[in-house]
Amino acid sequence: MKQHWRYLATVAVVALVAAACGGGGGTTGTETPSGGTPSGGIPAGGTLMLATPSDIQSGWDPAKEYEIIAWEVFRCCLTRTLYSYTGMGGPEDTAPMPDLATAMPEVSVDGMTYTVKIKPGIHFGPPFEDTEITADDFITAFGRVSSDVGSQGGYPFYFSVIKGFDDANGDPTKITGITAPDPHTLVFELTQPTADFPFRLTMPATAPIPAQAAEGHIKDYGRYLVSTGPYMWEGSENMDFSVPAEQQKPVAGYEPNRAWILVRNPSWVNERDTDTLRPAYVDRIEVAVGGTVEDLANKVDAGEIDFVYGATPPSTQLQKYLADPELKSRLHSEATGAIRYITMNLAIPPFDDIHVRRAVNYAVDKDGLRRARGGDLVGELAGHYIPDMLTGGLNQGLDPYASPNGQGDLNKAKEEMKQSKYDSNKDGICDDPVCDNILTITDKSFPYPEQNAILTDNLAKIGLKLDVKMGDRYTFMYANCQDPTKKAALCPSVGWGFDYADAGTYGEPLFGSVGIGSSNYSNLGASPADLAKWGYSVTDVASVDDMVAKCSPMPIGQDRVACWAEVDKYLVEEVAPWVVWLFDNNVVITGPRVINWTFDASAGIESLDHIALEGGGA
Amino acid sequence: MGRYLIRRTLFLVLVLVIVSFLTFLIFYKLPAGDPARRVAGHRNTPEQIAEIRVTLGLDKPWYVQYARFAKGLIPWPGFFLNKDIYYSYANFIPVKEEIYKRLPVTITLALGAAVLWLLIGVPIGVVSAIRRRSAWDRAGMIFALIGVSAPVFWLGYLFLFVFWYKLSWAPGSGLGYHVALLQSIIQGKFVLAWVVLSLSFAAFYVRMIRGNLIETMSEDYIRTARAKGLSEGRVIFKHGLRSALTPVVTMFGMDLGVLLGGAIITETVFNLPGIGQYTVQSIFNDNYPGVMGVTVFATFFIVVANLVVDVTYAFLDPRVRYA
Numbered sequence: 020m021k022q023h024w025r026y027l028a029t030v031a032v033v034a035l036v037a038a039a040c041g042g043g044g045g046t047t048g049t050e051t052p053s054g055g056t057p058s059g060g061i062p063a064g065g066t067l068m069l070a071t072p073s074d075i076q077s078g079w080d081p082a083k084e085y086e087i088i089a090w091e092v093f094r095c096c097l098t099r100t101l102y103s104y105t106g107m108g109g110p111e112d113t114a115p116m117p118d119l120a121t122a123m124p125e126v127s128v129d130g131m132t133y134t135v136k137i138k139p140g141i142h143f144g145p146p147f148e149d150t151e152i153t154a155d156d157f158i159t160a161f162g163r164v165s166s167d168v169g170s171q172g173g174y175p176f177y178f179s180v181i182k183g184f185d186d187a188n189g190d191p192t193k194i195t196g197i198t199a200p201d202p203h204t205l206v207f208e209l210t211q212p213t214a215d216f217p218f219r220l221t222m223p224a225t226a227p228i229p230a231q232a233a234e235g236h237i238k239d240y241g242r243y244l245v246s247t248g249p250y251m252w253e254g255s256e257n258m259d260f261s262v263p264a265e266q267q268k269p270v271a272g273y274e275p276n277r278a279w280i281l282v283r284n285p286s287w288v289n290e291r292d293t294d295t296l297r298p299a300y301v302d303r304i305e306v307a308v309g310g311t312v313e314d315l316a317n318k319v320d321a322g323e324i325d326f327v328y329g330a331t332p333p334s335t336q337l338q339k340y341l342a343d344p345e346l347k348s349r350l351h352s353e354a355t356g357a358i359r360y361i362t363m364n365l366a367i368p369p370f371d372d373i374h375v376r377r378a379v380n381y382a383v384d385k386d387g388l389r390r391a392r393g394g395d396l397v398g399e400l401a402g403h404y405i406p407d408m409l410t411g412g413l414n415q416g417l418d419p420y421a422s423p424n425g426q427g428d429l430n431k432a433k434e435e436m437k438q439s440k441y442d443s444n445k446d447g448i449c450d451d452p453v454c455d456n457i458l459t460i461t462d463k464s465f466p467y468p469e470q471n472a473i474l475t476d477n478l479a480k481i482g483l484k485l486d487v488k489m490g491d492r493y494t495f496m497y498a499n500c501q502d503p504t505k506k507a508a509l510c511p512s513v514g515w516g517f518d519y520a521d522a523g524t525y526g527e528p529l530f531g532s533v534g535i536g537s538s539n540y541s542n543l544g545a546s547p548a549d550l551a552k553w554g555y556s557v558t559d560v561a562s563v564d565d566m567v568a569k570c571s572p573m574p575i576g577q578d579r580v581a582c583w584a585e586v587d588k589y590l591v592e593e594v595a596p597w598v599v600w601l602f603d604n605n606v607v608i609t610g611p612r613v614i615n616w617t618f619d620a621s622a623g624i625e626s627l628d629h630i631a632l633e634g635g636g637a
Numbered sequence: 638m639g640r641y642l643i644r645r646t647l648f649l650v651l652v653l654v655i656v657s658f659l660t661f662l663i664f665y666k667l668p669a670g671d672p673a674r675r676v677a678g679h680r681n682t683p684e685q686i687a688e689i690r691v692t693l694g695l696d697k698p699w700y701v702q703y704a705r706f707a708k709g710l711i712p713w714p715g716f717f718l719n720k721d722i723y724y725s726y727a728n729f730i731p732v733k734e735e736i737y738k739r740l741p742v743t744i745t746l747a748l749g750a751a752v753l754w755l756l757i758g759v760p761i762g763v764v765s766a767i768r769r770r771s772a773w774d775r776a777g778m779i780f781a782l783i784g785v786s787a788p789v790f791w792l793g794y795l796f797l798f799v800f801w802y803k804l805s806w807a808p809g810s811g812l813g814y815h816v817a818l819l820q821s822i823i824q825g826k827f828v829l830a831w832v833v834l835s836l837s838f839a840a841f842y843v844r845m846i847r848g849n850l851i852e853t854m855s856e857d858y859i860r861t862a863r864a865k866g867l868s869e870g871r872v873i874f875k876h877g878l879r880s881a882l883t884p885v886v887t888m889f890g891m892d893l894g895v896l897l898g899g900a901i902i903t904e905t906v907f908n909l910p911g912i913g914q915y916t917v918q919s920i921f922n923d924n925y926p927g928v929m930g931v932t933v934f935a936t937f938f939i940v941v942a943n944l945v946v947d948v949t950y951a952f953l954d955p956r957v958r959y960a
């Protein structure tokens with residue numbers, strides 16, 4: 020008997036030792052072996068520990084989420100699309116590459132039919148690991164996007180070029196412009212030539228969805244998302260789509276306002292050779308949601324998290340890392356392709372006068388605005404509207420209103436104002452009654468109050484007296500700046516980034532008349548009839564619709580880039596509807612474990628599938 | 638007492654209706670902003686905003702909208718905070734799901750802080766009262782002054798910085814993911830929050846107990862008790878403190894009721910996923926159903942706490958009788 024127990028004890032000890040030695044970061048809760056294979060000496064494995072101050076807006080529904088932080092997680096981790104990006108930081112990495120498609124699409128001669136072949140044999144993640152991704156699954160996704168409810172807050176307008184899309188309202192069979200002649204072929208028929216259509220097929224909303232998973236989840240698919248990427252929500256395998264939608268339990272790995280937990284998708288691991296874009300080094304990504312930026316910065320310093328996702332570090336932390344040579348290597352700052360600017364309403368005096376607009380451009384202390392935002396690291400001072408990465412650098416250095424150290428040039432501002440009809444005595448100070456009480460609509464959150472004070476002071480020196488109103492960004496600022504009937508003269512708290520790396524994502528919405536009421540706050544291109552309808556006394560404003568119409572249909576390539584560069588140059592020199600002051604940077608401080616830091620130029624944020632951990636996180 | 642309880646229960650319902658209606662009016666009528674515009678995002682058209690308003694039922698007349706919310710006040714399965722009406726406008730997550738998930742965190746925070754502030758406040762208040770004008774009394778009053786003056790958010794950040802960041806004596810903010818609440822408590826995740834939250838309440842209780850006890854100890858019956866030869870300890874704790882604590886019971890019930898509705902600042906500073914944090918998020922995101930839901934919950938707790946306090950009062954003070 021004693022020998023029997025001794026034998027059992029020995030077996031138990033051996034088993035325990037074997038279990039203890041068998042870790043090494045290679046397993047997940049689903050017992051999926053580590054999918055990472057060392058590449059160029061970069062170790063795979065481990066758990067990337069992140070934190071973010073607040074949850075995303077729309078519950079991780081790919082048809083609704085319209086924020087960079089969500090799009091990066093979709094691209095890197097949860098959703099493969101027909102085309103996608105490398106997730107790396109070079110200019111070439113902003114071009115779409117085949118992902119679930121076998122190759123770039125075949126385009127008809129008239130540019131209105133795109134034929135895409137889908138890679139065979141690729142499967143969804145659990146619980147649909149036995150289901151191959153086919154053309155119908157993409158049609159399901161487009162059906163959701165066409166629904167008013169399914170895409171609220173999102174970007175369905177990008178797909179209005181597909182025949183039948185606007186009339187479908189959630190019924191994929193009504194999108195006549197998408198057909199599937201066979202399970203691995205998709206044919207898109209467009210209403211007009213759309214040169215950037217492949218870019219639109221990189222967007223998360225176009226990721227395939229199993230029909231059974233979509234059923235009953237027009238509002239809340241994000242909590243039932245079936246992965247196609249290297250990762251999936253933890254607990255995905257426990258989702259049960261065989262019961263009615265109202266009885267289904269949402270996936271455990273996304274806990275709203277609390278945590279995002281991603282684990283390896285075993286389907287992707289088995290088929291990783293089909294994915295040439297994503298190395299996916301870490302085994303697991305944990306993002307804790309909540310906390311103040313300062314508190315999260317302290318956690319990075321303490322080594323409790325690897326970095327803060329989606330938030331700029333506080334200036335005290337930035338200064339500390341800048342000043343310490345040992346820490347400086349952990350501070351990363353890259354251009355995002357986004358801008359910050361101040362819009363002037365061309366239909367409201369005195370901004371209907373080009374000389375006033377140019378005077379404002381000279382007067383603004385751009386460096387001061389940048390300092391209020393956090394200092395040099397947050398971006399380069401801007402001199403023209405469309406970022407260089409979108410115009411091939413053709414306008415690099417273009418800054419018609421340059422001033423010493425970017426701090427404004429009052430003399431030049433006054434010289435310009437003297438030429439304006441609103442400076443009657445030609446002293447460089449605006450003295451017409453329209454120069455008083457200029458309605459200025461701004462965001463009330465950091466850093467805008469301080470920036471408002473700087474702007475108010477700058478413009479007062481040339482006689483422009485601002486009547487600043489501050490409020491919530493969405494319900495106040497956008498509401499008043501977007502609506503031309505509200506007659507906001509200045510909107511200083513504005514930023515813009517591209518949805519994909521094509522200058523058309525700047526050109527049309529920001530400068531074309533189609534953007535009025537949405538993102539064209541200057542009312543460029545407004546017709547006399549519309550101006551009268553909105554109650555403006557000004558009857559004519561500048562327009563670049565002709566130039567936009569010329570560039571938009573041009574095929575992707577150098578001619579298109581040059582066309583948009585010309586629009587940019589013309590606008591900043593001859594129209595000056597804005598004061599652009601910053602080319603935005605993404606600034607991150609990483610913990611000591613993080614290696615292979617990579618910036619995703621296609622999204623303007625850190626690339627979660629390229630980041631690795633020292634020693635595989637061991 | 639039975640009739641009294643029935644009257645108070647009906648009163649509870651009335652208060653819930655009034656509070657919910659006022660909350661609805663505040664968010665509906667005050668120019669806080671259109672939630673449909675927030676949901677529509679930064680790139681939208683008037684048509685999209687109008688469609689969203691229809692989807693969310695915001696295009697209906699105000700009385701129809703309130704009637705839908707009011708249906709969710711009926712404490713019956715299928716009605717109370719039903720997910721047909723009470724869901725987040727942005728991500729359609731049911732309000733009830735959020736509240737029930739967060740309630741244990743808020744209860745843990747409130748109860749833990751309550752125990753602490755009683756353990757701190759009562760002894761200090763008693764000692765201050767019986768050793769009036771001594772060094773103990775002065776120390777107690779300085780503690781009370783600091784506790785009352787120091788804002789919770791300031792104390793919270795200070796404690797995190799000193800005890801977590803610098804000294805590593807306590808864990809930092811937040812609770813772990815998929816960690817059981819009991820395990821979080823054992824790991825000490827609530828300690829700093831309990832201490833910070835309890836300090837300001839303890840300070841009030843010190844002053845209140847001191848004042849009440851001083852007044853009680855000057856009563857005739859206390860003099861009689863001493864004259865009968867009872868020990869000073871018995872005089873203080875059996876005769877004096879019992880009367881002095883009666884108003885404390887009232888205040889304790891109300892304070893606990895308020896906290897169970899969510900210690901907003903403490904939960905935000907310490908990133909505790911409770912009802913207070915959810916309230917802040919709902920307000921900032923114009924999530925009307927969320928705001929309505931937490932308001933109803935908070936009101937419920939406060940009114941019930943008041944009822945419990947009043948009933949307890951009757952047991953403590955034989956002169957009080959309810960009919």
